[in-house]
Each structure stands twice: as structure tokens, then as C-alpha cells.
Amino acid sequence: MPTSRLGMFSKLYSKEMRELAPEMITVIGLAVLAYIYLFFKTHDYPFAVIGPVFMIGGMAAFLPVISSFKLLSREWKNNTVYLMMSLPVKGGMIMGAKLTALLSEYVLGTLIAGVSGFLLIYALNPELGQVLTSSIPGIGMKLIELWPQGLALYLTSIVIIAYIASISFFSQMVGKLVSRFSGLVTAVVFIATAYLSGKVGDLFWLNIDKQWFTNGINTFDLNVINQFLIINLLFSLALAAVIFTLAVIIYNRKIEL
Amino acid sequence: MIEFKDVSKRFGHTVALDNFDITFAKGKITGLFGPNGSGKSTSMKMIAGLNRPDKGEVTLGGLQPQESKISIAYLPEIDYFYPWMTIKQAAGFLQAFYADWDEAKYKDLLGFLRLEEGMKIAKISKGQRAKAKLLLTVSRRAPYLLMDEPLSGIDVLTREEIINTLIRDYREGEQTIIFSTHEIAEIESLVDDVVFIEAGQVKLAGSAEDLRINKGMSLLEIMKEEFRNAN
Amino acid sequence: MQFNTSQPIYKQIINDYKKLLIRKELKKGDKIMSQREYAEMASVNPNTVQRAYREMENMNLVETLRGQGTFISVSDEQLDEIKTEMARDLINHFIGEMQSLGFGDKDIINIVQTQLSDREGGSF
Numbered sequence: 001m002p003t004s005r006l007g008m009f010s011k012l013y014s015k016e017m018r019e020l021a022p023e024m025i026t027v028i029g030l031a032v033l034a035y036i037y038l039f040f041k042t043h044d045y046p047f048a049v050i051g052p053v054f055m056i057g058g059m060a061a062f063l064p065v066i067s068s069f070k071l072l073s074r075e076w077k078n079n080t081v082y083l084m085m086s087l088p089v090k091g092g093m094i095m096g097a098k099l100t101a102l103l104s105e106y107v108l109g110t111l112i113a114g115v116s117g118f119l120l121i122y123a124l125n126p127e128l129g130q131v132l133t134s135s136i137p138g139i140g141m142k143l144i145e146l147w148p149q150g151l152a153l154y155l156t157s158i159v160i161i162a163y164i165a166s167i168s169f170f171s172q173m174v175g176k177l178v179s180r181f182s183g184l185v186t187a188v189v190f191i192a193t194a195y196l197s198g199k200v201g202d203l204f205w206l207n208i209d210k211q212w213f214t215n216g217i218n219t220f221d222l223n224v225i226n227q228f229l230i231i232n233l234l235f236s237l238a239l240a241a242v243i244f245t246l247a248v249i250i251y252n253r254k255i256e257l
Numbered sequence: 258m259i260e261f262k263d264v265s266k267r268f269g270h271t272v273a274l275d276n277f278d279i280t281f282a283k284g285k286i287t288g289l290f291g292p293n294g295s296g297k298s299t300s301m302k303m304i305a306g307l308n309r310p311d312k313g314e315v316t317l318g319g320l321q322p323q324e325s326k327i328s329i330a331y332l333p334e335i336d337y338f339y340p341w342m343t344i345k346q347a348a349g350f351l352q353a354f355y356a357d358w359d360e361a362k363y364k365d366l367l368g369f370l371r372l373e374e375g376m377k378i379a380k381i382s383k384g385q386r387a388k389a390k391l392l393l394t395v396s397r398r399a400p401y402l403l404m405d406e407p408l409s410g411i412d413v414l415t416r417e418e419i420i421n422t423l424i425r426d427y428r429e430g431e432q433t434i435i436f437s438t439h440e441i442a443e444i445e446s447l448v449d450d451v452v453f454i455e456a457g458q459v460k461l462a463g464s465a466e467d468l469r470i471n472k473g474m475s476l477l478e479i480m481k482e483e484f485r486n487a488n
Numbered sequence: 489m490q491f492n493t494s495q496p497i498y499k500q501i502i503n504d505y506k507k508l509l510i511r512k513e514l515k516k517g518d519k520i521m522s523q524r525e526y527a528e529m530a531s532v533n534p535n536t537v538q539r540a541y542r543e544m545e546n547m548n549l550v551e552t553l554r555g556q557g558t559f560i561s562v563s564d565e566q567l568d569e570i571k572t573e574m575a576r577d578l579i580n581h582f583i584g585e586m587q588s589l590g591f592g593d594k595d596i597i598n599i600v601q602t603q604l605s606d607r608e609g610g611s612f
Contacts, residue, residue, distance in 0.1 A: 003356045011353035018341065082337035085307050087354050088327040179269055256308035286533055417531070424527050429534050445493040446532040466496045466536065475493035 008089055009097055016101035019074065020067055024105055027063055031056045031113040035120045046124040053117035060109030064102040064161050068168040071098050076176070082257060091251030099165055099244065106161045139220050149222075152229040159233060163240035167193045170247040176255055197239055204235055258283040259304055259401065259433060264313035266299055266457075273299040275457035276313070281450075283318075284430040286423075288448035288465070289437040290480055296457040297437040298334060301405045304435070305331040317401060327355070330399035332390055334406040340379035344372060344389055348396065355397050362426070363396035369425070370418060384415040391419055395426050402434040408443060416443055423447065441477045451476055453483055460484075497532060501540035503574075505549065509562055510571050518560045520550065 034056055038049050075081040084094060122129055132144045167190055175186030208231070216224025259281040266274040274296045281287050289297050302308050303315050306322035306329075317325040338347050344367075352358045367374065370388045378389065391407060408416045420443065427434070438444060451468065453460040460483050461468075465476060472479055491497050508514040520526075523541055527534040541558060544550045551561040562570075586596050 003352075003354060007353045011350055015339065015350065019339075078340060079333075079335045079337050080339055082307065082331075082333045082335065083339075086305050086326060086329065086331045089354070257302055285535065421528065421531055424531060424534065427527075427534055429538065442493070446491055446497055446530070446536070449533055449535050466498060466539070469494060469496045473494060478494065 005093070008087075009093055012089075012093065012097035013100055016071060016098050017104065019071060020101055020105050023063055023067055024108060027056075027060050027109050028112050031060065031116060035116055039120060039123065042124060049121055049124050053113075053121060057110060057113045057117055060113040061106065061157070061161075063109055064106045065164050065168065067105060068098075068102050068165040069172065071102065072169060072172045085255070085257060091248040095169055095244065095248055095251065098169070099162060102165050103158055103162060106158060110157075149225060149229060152226075152233060156229070156233045156236060159236040159240055163197075163236055163243065164194075166240050166244040166247060167197070170243050170250070173247050173250040173255065177250070193243065197243065200239065201235070258318055259435070260314075260316050261300065261303075262314045262316075264300075264303070264310045264315060266303065266308065266311050268299075272457055274303075274310070277454070277457055277459065278313075279452055279459050279462060281433055281435055281452075283433050285449040286427065286434040286436060286447060287450040287452060288441070288444055288476070289435055289452050289454060290439065290441055290476070291437075291454035291460075292439065292484065295454045297454060298405055299457075300454070301331070301403050301435065301437060302333075304401070304403055305329055325401070328357075328400045330394045330397045330402050332394040332402075332404045332407055334409065336378070336386060336390070338378045338390070338393070340377075342378050343374065344376050344378070344392070345374035347378065347389070347393055348374075351393060351397070355399070357398040359396055359398050362398075363392065366392050366396060366422060366426070369422065384411050387411045388415060388418065391422060395422065398428075400432060402432055404434070404436045406438055407436070408438050408440050416440075420444060420447055441480055442475075445476050448476075453480055455484065491530075491532070497536050498540040498543065501526070501530075501532075501537060502544055502547075502549075505544060506570050506574060509549070509560070509567060510574065514560050516560050516562060519557050520560065522557060 034052060038052060042049050075084055087094075133142055135142055170193060171186045171190035174189045175182040178185050213224065213228060215221070216228070261274075261277050261279050264274050264277045265272070277296065277300060289300070291297050299308065303310060304317065304322055306326055315322055317328070322329075339350075342350065348358075348363060352360075370392055372385060372388055372392060376385065376389070378386065381389065387407065387410070391404075394404065395402065407419055411419070423434070423436075424447065436444065436448065445465075448465050450463065451465050452462045461479070468474075468476065468479055474482070491500050505514070505520070514520065521529065523534060523537045526532075527537045530537075541550065541552070545552060548566065549560070549562050550558050552558045583596065586599075591599070
């Protein structure tokens with residue numbers, strides 16, 4: 001049977017998705033149950049539904065960060081790392097499949113929790129629908145017309161998850177290089193990498209013309225806002241890619257059993 | 258042909274391989290014998306590319322282990338399959354990576370070993386798991402077959418099945434097979450060559466039949482003698 | 489099949505065939521198992537079986553016809569030779585063991601005669 005890189009990747013990806021299934025089912029199930037409960041119980045204070053919806057959405061958004069630790073460490077715990085490392089593929093594909101699965105977990109979780117939460121809020125508070133379609137004072141646009149910017153923010157949030165997951169992979173790889181206190185090393189490297197890459201971000205933004213940006217925000221210049229969103233997205237993407245590559249290099253060159 | 262050229266490897270303070278220098282001949286079944294901790298597993302993992310020499314070099318037909326993964330079928334001593342997979346899922350997983358997967362052979366061996374595709378790896382007995390590992394390893398037509406203690410913790414009848422499977426399946430001249438075990442008596446008639454390893458060094462190596470002719474002893478007796486002299 | 493693992497296995501395979509020939513369980517022209525079948529039957533490394541078969545071909549005990557298989561090709565004179573040779577090996581082994589137990593030549597002949605006559609009801 002002929003094999004292909006795509007076939008290999010999709011096998012790895014579906015394996016990772018299967019590993020993530022318990023968490024995804026838990027979050028989605030929890031969201032659905034909570035929403036059903038809220039739908040029937042919050043007639044007196046329909047606004048009270050907003051808090052829980054944001055909480056569940058936040059949980060769905062945060063879950064992939066926890067999963068990123070589980071997905072790698074479990075390979076060592078179950079000895080499946082022996083299979084993983086003997087496969088004729090390099091770390092880029094192995095960790096690429098894991099990262100893609102984590103991002104799928106994020107997108108599925110946030111979309112399901114988010115969309116159904118939004119529908120629930122709307123069902124209980126139909127008058128809130130007007131907020132979307134009425135003109136925002138001082139800007140002269142409707143909220144719903146800002147959907148491209150909303151989408152850009154959502155994409156940025158996906159990249160940020162990729163960035164955090166990459167830090168998680170990188171710190172775990174470094175942790176595997178020491179025979180003792182592996183967990184502690186991982187934790188320290190995780191915090192240090194997050195801190196240092198945050199500093200790099202600060203440096204980057206310091207070099208951007210602040211006046212240009214502040215003026216743009218104050219006058220609500222959509223051009224400036226769009227440029228800002230794109231720069232932010234690309235910068236986060238580059239940062240995530242660098243850290244991910246470091247993790248892959250350690251996997252390819254240094255990890256031993 | 259698999260070559261170790263003066264390979265040394267340490268893990269912390271433990272010396273796993275110490276100027277290990279040996280050639281595993283192409284087309285032969287070589288038994289790698291030695292006590293626990295003698296370096297058997299480390300050398301197998303090194304061929305499979307799961308660790309690297311500190312000093313020296315390992316090559317497979319001239320290539321580095323990292324470049325040879327596609328031609329290696331490696332059976333580690335531990336259980337290394339995802340526990341939630343069924344035998345069928347595990348087979349499907351491997352098929353995606355190895356073009357040398359032989360579906361006909363897989364189906365044939367499945368019946369011979371009395372395994373079923375629906376069996377879940379986490380839920381089968383130790384003996385069945387050992388057979389499943391063997392099935393998934395030898396269902397490939399891989400030029401290099403590395404088996405680390407495939408008989409350990411397995412009952413006598415299953416051991417016989419495993420050995421018979423290997424013989425049934427062996428293609429003369431094509432496959433280079435390394436088989437590590439401390440159950441020498443079980444595989445006396447299976448191996449062409451033997452390598453006795455102790456403390457990461459080659460203690461004795463040669464053709465099994467030549468050793469029997471020269472020493473008038475079985476491999477088990479030879480090993481006992483070798484390691485008795487060592488202590 | 490069980491082998492004596494302190495002796496080369498390929499020689500034991502050859503001896504096994506020699507015995508079958510002497511007992512006339514195999515005769516000239518008979519087809520014998522392929523190397524692969526023999527290896528599977530006896531749970532022995534196929535390369536070892538190959539070595540035994542090759543040796544038997546060199547001794548003209550068998551011949552391999554392309555695409556047809558391996559056949560017994562032993563001649564009558566050769567069979568006699570093998571028979572004598574095997575008998576000699578057995579006797580030599582026996583004598584060696586007896587000598588190691590301290591039996592002299594006469595004692596050995598006597599004990600052999602006694603045992604044979606006991607077995608065959610006194611007629612020697």
C-alpha cells in the first residue's frame with residue numbers, strides 16, 4: 001500500500017483527536033446541560049445568564065492549554081513514545097498533528113459553547129438583539145458591521161492558543177532532557193519562556209509608532225485598527241512558530257529513550 | 258547489515274555500552290544474549306534511532322538509524338501501543354506509515370495466532386498482547402526486524418507459537434533479524450548467529466553451529482560458562 | 489522435533505535423513521519435504537535446514553530439481569556405506585562409554601553376547 005505524508009498526518013491527527021475526546025465531550029456536554037438548565041431556570045433575571053455563558057466559553061477556551069500538557073506527557077507515561085519515535089516521521093509532523101488537534105479542540109469548544117451560549121442569551125433577552133443592529137454612538141457604525149474585526153480577534157485568539165501550546169511543548173521537551181525533577185524543570189521553563197516571549201512582544205510594540213496607534217483608536221480609524229489587528233496576528237504567529245520550531249528541534253535532536 | 262563501530266553510551270553514571278563493536282549479518286537471525294542491564298535494550302533502541310551513541314557510530318547498510326526508520330520494524334520490550342486501540346485500529350495506524358505493510362500476511366498471522374481484530378489492546382491478556390505486538394511487527398516486510406525480549410513473561414505454548422511464526426515468516430537472505438532474550442534454551446534452533454553481551458561489551462560472538470562444533474556445548478551451556486568465568 | 493542442542497543442528501538433520509534411508513522409510517526417487525516445510529515442521533532456522541540440504545546434495549544423498557523439489561538420489565552402494573558408517577559411529581560411541589566405565593575389551597564382548605542372547609531367547 002502506498003503511503004503519503006498527508007495520510008500519515010491525518011492518522012496522527014485523528015489519533016490525537018481520539019486522545020482529546022474525553023475532554024471535548026465533557027466541555028460540550030457541560031455547556032449543553034448548563035444551557036438547558038439556565039434556559040428553564042432564569043426567567044426572573046434573564047440577564048443573569050450572561051455570566052455563566054462567559055464562564056463556560058472561557059473554560060472551553062482554556063481547556064486546550066491543559067490538554068497540551070496531557071497530550072505529550074501521556075506518550076511517555078503509556079510508553080507509546082516508543083511507537084511515536086520509531087515512526088518514519090520527524091518531530092514537525094508529530095507535534096504538528098498534536099497542535100492541530102489542540103486548535104481543533106479550541107475551535108470546536110469555543111464555537112459550540114459560544115454559538116449556543118449566544119443563542120441562549122438572545123432567546124432569554126430578545127431585546128439585546130438591537131445592540132447588534134443599532135448604530136454605536138460616536139462611531140456611526142453598527143456592531144454587526146464590525147464582524148471582520150471580530151473575526152480577526154478570533155483568529156488571533158487561535159494563534160495565541162498555538163503560542164501557549166508551543167510554549168507547553170517546548171517546556172516539556174526541555175523537561176525531558178533532565179532525568180530528575182523533570183516536572184519542575186518543565187514548570188520553570190514554561191514560566192520563563194512565557195515571560196521572555198512577553199518581553200519580546202513589549203520590545204516589538206515599543207518600536208511601533210504609538211502616536212499613530214493612539215490617534216487611530218481615539219478617532220476610531222478603521223484602517224489603523226485593521227492594520228493593528230493584522231500586525232498583532234502576524235507577530236503572534238511568528239512568535240508561536242519560533243517556539244514551536246525550538247520544541248521540534250529538541251525532539252529531533254535531543255530526545256532519547 | 259547492521260554495524261556498531263566502537264559505540265559507547267552512558268546514561269548518567271551508568272555505562273550502557275562500552276566500545277561495543279559488532280556486525281549483525283544481513284539475512285541472518287542473530288540472538289543477542291546477556292543478563293539484565295547488559296546493554297541489550299540500549300543497543301536495540303540505538304539501531305531503531307531512539308537514542309544516539311556518545312561515541313562511535315551505528316549504521317544500517319551504510320545509513321544512519323535516523324534515515325532508516327522506514328525499513329525498521331522494532332518490537333520494544335514494553336507495551337507501546339495506544340491502549341484504546343483495537344488490533345484492527347493499530348494495524349490501520351501502521352499501514353499509513355509503512356508501504357511494506359503486508360495485509361495478506363497480517364490476515365494470515367491473525368488466524369495463526371488466534372487473535373481477533375476487534376480485541377482492544379488494553380483488555381487482552383499478557384500473552385495475547387505479546388502476540389499482538391509480534392503480529393503488528395512482522396506483518397511488515399521490513400528489511401530490519403528488531404525484537405527486544407519478545408518472549409519475556411509469556412507462557413511456553415505462546416513462546417512456541419511466536420518462534421514458529423518467525424520461522425514461518427522468515428525470508429532467507431533478505432531480512433536481518435535481531436532477537437534479544439535471556440531465555441536462550443527456547444531459541445537454540447532459531448538463531449544463525451549469537452552475540453553474548455555483558456556490561457556493554459561483546460563477550461563472545463559467532464555462528465551458533467560453529468560454536469556448537471567447537472565447544473561441543475549448547476548455547477545455553479556456553480553462555481553459562483562465559484558468564485561464570487566473568488564473575 | 490527435538491534436537492540435541494549441544495551438537496550442530498544441521499548434522500542432526502542429515503543423520504535424521506540417513507536413518508530414514510537405512511530403515512527404508514525413504515528410498516531413491518522419493519520426494520522429501522521442502523526446506524521451508526522442514527523448517528516449519530521442526531521449528532528450526534531455515535538457513536540451518538538449507539545448510540543440511542546443501543550438504544546432502546554434496547554427498548549425493550539428494551538432488552534438487554528446479555521447480556519440482558528435492559528427491560532422494562542415494563545409490564545402493566552409498567546406502568551400504570552409510571549403514572556401515574552409522575553402525576561404526578554407534579559402536580565407537582558405545583565402546584568409548586564402556587571404556588570410560590572401566591570395561592576391558594573381553595568384558596565388553598561378553599556383556600554384549602549375554603545381552604543379545606537374553607533378548608533373543610538364548611540363540612546367538
